Amino acid sequence: xxxxxxxxxxxxxxxxxxxxxxxxxxxxxxxxxxxxxxxxxxxxxxxxxxxxxxxxxxxxxxxxxxxxxxxxxxxxxxxxxxxxxxxxxxxxxxxxxxxxxxxxxxxxxxxxxxxxxxxxxxxxxxxxxxxxxxxxxxxxxxxxxxxxxxxxxxxxxxxxxx
Numbered sequence: 001x002x003x004x005x006x007x008x009x010x011x012x013x014x015x016x017x018x019x020x021x022x023x024x025x026x027x028x029x030x031x032x033x034x035x036x037x038x039x040x041x042x043x044x045x046x047x048x049x050x051x052x053x054x055x056x057x058x059x060x061x062x063x064x065x066x067x068x069x070x071x072x073x074x075x076x077x078x079x080x081x082x083x084x085x086x087x088x089x090x091x092x093x094x095x096x097x098x099x100x101x102x103x104x105x106x107x108x109x110x111x112x113x114x115x116x117x118x119x120x121x122x123x124x125x126x127x128x129x130x131x132x133x134x135x136x137x138x139x140x141x142x143x144x145x146x147x148x149x150x151x152x153x154x155x156x157x158x159x160x161x162x
Contacts, residue, residue: 002064003072008055010064010074018060034058056081065101069142073101096135104136111137 032046059078114135143152
């Protein structure tokens with residue numbers, strides 16, 4: 001399991017041919033975001049509740065970095081999928097790359113800031129303000145990283161209690 005969100009999960013599946021396995025149970029999947037030339041492409045289950053959908057389309061993920069809740073980078077063969085909660089989406093789209101996530105992961109004490117402009121209304125007067133926010137930092141305030149550097153436990157887990 002790489003991560004979960006309100007309505008999704010991302011996990012590693014070990015199988016010789018994922019697309020062959022999906023084809024055997026195609027009625028369980030929404031493959032409308034696959035390339036139209038892909039053999040499994042179908043619009044039949046487009047936006048049908050309860051159907052599983054590949055967040056990355058038919059391009060499998062290659063690398064994954066998760067710094068904390070809702071801050072991750074999923075590098076795929078075709079595109080980069082990234083999420084940085086609390087940072088303006090246009091800033092994330094233009095300025096944040098997978099290597100930035102890796103750099104912070106390798107040096108956990110390092111934090112970076114993001115500067116961007118936004119509109120703010122004060123007493124019905126609209127202004128443009130420059131905002132500086134903490135962008136990347138590896139401190140996950142919901143999970144405790146164990147000594148192996150990979151496994152985690154939730155803060156408050158029974159093994160932390162005395």
